Amino acid sequence: MTGAELVIDGVTLTAGAHRLVEDVSLTARPGEVVGLVGPNGSGKSSLLRAVYRVLRPAAGRVGVDGTDAWSLPVRQLARTVAAVVQESGAESDLSVREVVAMGRTPHKRLLDGDTLEDAELIRSALAAVDATALAHRPFDRLSGGERRRVLIARALAQQPSLLVLDEPTNHLDIRHQLEVLSTVRRLPATVLVALHDLNLAAYYCDRLYVLCDGEVTASGPPADILTPLLLAEVYGVECEVAIHPRTGAPQVTFLPGEPSPAAPAVS
Template sequence: MSGAELTVEAVTLTAGAHHLVRDVSLTARPGEVVGLVGPNGSGKSSLLRTVYRVLRPDAGSVRVDGADAWTLPVRRLSRTVAAVVQDAGADFDLTVREVVSMGRTPHKRLLDGDSAEDASIVAWALDAVDATALADRSFDRLSGGERQRVLIARALAQQPALLVLDEPTNHLDIRHQLEVLGLLRQLPATVLVALHDLNLAAYYCDRLYVLCDGAVTASGPPGEVLTAELLADVYGVAAEVGVHPRTGAAQVSFLPGAPAARAGAGVGDSAGP
């Protein structure tokens, strides 16, 4: 597993008359963890879907190591990009080990069985997300958090150069949130991840892109991007932003009371999840 360079250039995505994503550009370099943050409806999931090739952009391009992601052969794309999506469902009448083994499919020829190497990689992926004890259980009988960890393990078993994750900490307890995000930081792969928790994003991401109404409002290191002014403008909340005394990361504290007015509120409210 090694990293790939992701370049999103002026991507626009529409649904009828509504802009889901508007002229968005971003980069993610090998070994980086790049975070997408923003309120519901800001376009995070829609943008990610253009990267892992579910929604074709109306304008702009998505390139992986310089190659247009939308022209790559499916097999090459599957070896390069893995995605962990929201609401993936639980309609797998398979064991956990079998689900994670699906991540090895792009690396095998038709009708090939699992090799010793495949089995070793699957075992590593299960262990990486603390799911070894679940290996022989039926996937469709797991809790939401357990399923999420298994789907992350499946993506890890794919050994992608680019790992795209849409709210991977959903359903996870605090311990597993920290373990999963800590794992992402250790991977040599390039990671693009959408997160709601700004403090987790500040600690684990190298750079952030803040989306609002489908467009990039701010980008850069978390300590530069996360300001009280930005949170008031983008999220409509009052907050204080300081520095964590032990980690040195930006730390957001939300203040009770009436939310701050958000500039542009009500504009582009159909910008997708």
């Protein structure tokens, strides 16, 4: 597994007459973890859908290693890009191990069984998300957090060059949030991840893109981007930002009440 280069160039996404994303450009270099942050409805999930080829751009281009992602054959795309989305309901009749084994499908021919390598990759993926004990349980009997971990394991078993994650820490307790993101951080794959938790984004991401109303408001390293002024403008709340003495990452503390006049919220 090696990291791919992702280049989103001037992408606009629409739903009927409504513009979801407007002229967004983004680059994720091989092996980087790049985060998308912003309020609900800012266009994060829509942009991810354009990358894993569910929502076709009305304008612009999504390039993976120099090739238009929308021109790749389906099998080649599946070998290159893996996605963990917020909602998934196609695995209800399968065991956990069978769900994770689906990640190996792009690497097989029709009717091929599991090889020893496949079995080891499935085992390793389950272990990476602390789901080994769940292997033989029905997927549809799991809690929301357990399902999330299993779907991440399936993506790990796929061994993609580009991993796309839409709120991967949803439904996870604090321990599993940290474990999952630490696992993702260690991958050689390039990662594009949408996160609500700014402190997790600050610690685990190399660079952040801040989306608001479907446009990129700011981009850069977390320490440059996560400022009280910008967060007040984008989120409409007052906050304090300090560098954590142990992690060295920015730590955001949101404060109750309205933003100060020096940092007005966007109307």
